[in-house]
Amino acid sequence: MNDRPEHSWWARAERLGRTIETTLIVVVLGGLVLFATAQIVLRNFFSIGVNWSDGLIRLVVLWLALLGTVAASREGRHLTMGAVTRWLPRPLQTGAGVAADLFAATFCALLARYAVSFVADSREFGDTLLNVVPAWWLQAPLPVAFALSAWQFLARAVLRALNRMPATRAAQP
DSSP, X not given: OOOSGGGSHHHHHHHHXXXXXXXXXXXXXXXXXXXXXXXXXXXXHHSOOOTTHHHHHHHHXXXXXXXXXXXXXXXXXXXXXXXXXXXXXXXXXXXXXXXXXHHHHHHXXXXXXXXXXXXXHHHHHTOEETTTEEHHHHHTHHHHHHHHHXXXXXXXXXXXXXXXXXXXXXXOO
């Protein structure tokens, strides 16, 4: 294997993940815009509509938020307390960044764990959404997104601790 970072398996996996995330965001957002537009046209011009459309639009907005969360955690563009750590000496900034990433990873892992329980309970109780769809099918992205975000934060903490994070990413605590 080549030791150059741009040819490592990690870099290839990251590029693949980024491509999948971006494709999902574009497809889901495009579908949302088309469906919402069609619903508006149907209601305003034909006085008809799909009775489950509002629920579907809410779910799709949730999925988009989850996709955005995963992308933001990967890119280091999530909300941070950067104003607090900006005045710390460089070694303390690194330590504070590692601690913040580990805290975020732990929090996201806990959310993933509770989301798994939520989805399992929804499946057990036979909840439905959109009139007939088992709710757990539509809620399944919750634990996946939180687990992916936890993984991203953990990876950032490790890379930051090893001083292997690219400079543009390392600057953000």
